[in-house]
Amino acid sequence: MSEKIPFTLLQIVPDRLRGEVLNVGIVLHTDAGPDLRLRMLPSRLSALMPNYSRVNLEEWQHSWLAAIQRFDSADERWLWLKQAMAPLRLSETGGTITSENAEDLEVQVERLLERLVMPPRNVATIVKSRARRSGLNAQLTAWLRTQHLYSSKLQDLSKNRVVSGYPLSLTEELFAEFALKNGAVHVIETLDLRGHNSYTKPLRNEASHKALVLDLAQDELQKSSQRIAIVAADDYSTMKPAVSMLSRKASVVVSMESANDRQWLADFISKSLHLSTLLDPISETPLVSARA
Known part of the structure; x- marks a missing residue:
């Protein structure tokens, strides 16, 4: 049975006076509250704000998730997300993901992140x-x-x-x-x-x-x-x-x-890659001629 999960684009605004915005991920609207999915290259963020050149997004995400878990209800989690995550903000852009199972959901999320967040291919x-x-x-x-x-x-x-x-x-x-x-x-x-x-x-x-x-x-x-x-x-x-x-x-x-x-x-x-059987090692012998 397919499941429909709304999502909202997550953006960062390093300097509100400059008004420059960068997409950094999406937020899934689950029954338990917001589910943050980040995908951003710090080098792109540093172009807007040099002080962010070495921002550790993984630590940010862990901090946000830990803070969200302090609240019991989904409404409280959404309220915290909207009010206490500066310089992050929820965009007006969003939509709905239709997935058949958990694995399909992850594939859909990856496609959204590539389309909305990652550089053009x-x-x-x-x-x-x-x-x-x-x-x-x-x-x-x-x-x-x-x-x-x-x-x-x-x-x-x-x-x-x-x-x-x-x-x-x-x-x-x-x-x-x-x-x-x-x-x-x-x-x-x-x-x-x-x-x-x-x-x-x-x-x-x-x-x-x-x-x-x-x-x-x-x-x-x-x-x-x-x-x-x-x-x-x-x-x-x-x-x-x-x-x-x-x-x-x-x-x-x-x-x-x-x-x-x-x-x-x-x-x-x-x-x-979760293969069912282990791979045989790559051959030591070159498959093409070495450079002269």
Whole structure:
């Protein structure tokens, strides 16, 4: 039996005098009261209010939910939401979600957040096309494709898929190579150093870019998000500066030469996507020729 749940767009107004508004989520009108669903990139908020550049939305959400739980009735919770959540406000924009079950509801919520809150996908597509794909990126993509887990569509993040080109900051044109979701969003960056016998300036620039993406992910995503760096090299002693740079920004570094690391990656993706059987690890052998 389908269920109809009204929702209202949630906005933030950093400075009422300036009158600038940014969509940050939606609020579901449930029988128990307001159910907050946030989805916002702090880098976009910082464009309106620089002091908010490192706002931890996860902590905000926990504080709001904890405050709401103090009230027994749904009416009291709505009253608190409307009066005590500045600089947040409920918009006049809203509608109704029709869902068949709890899982369908989450899919509908994700679609609304993408449409009303996230940056336009056509802009993301333009910027993503500039990124150069390494052999390791192609290797990971091919492995995910064989498992029917890969998607280039951002909305498939909520459909147990690993998506490419996850937007972290459109203003800085930064996208994570891969992302998957299990409550929190987890990102993956690859750095293919195979086929090089010296640590050149282009490699240093590439490693710096990967580290920047992982650093931004630490600011933009939840504390529980994993920032995974997958690296491959013929001579790790020569490429130590690049690997060290990523290690400082990643929560996990996966070496393609380590069977244990590749097994960890397969298990992590399997469990995060709730697969019925665990994946076989990605092959250490490149599926495409390494760069000369």
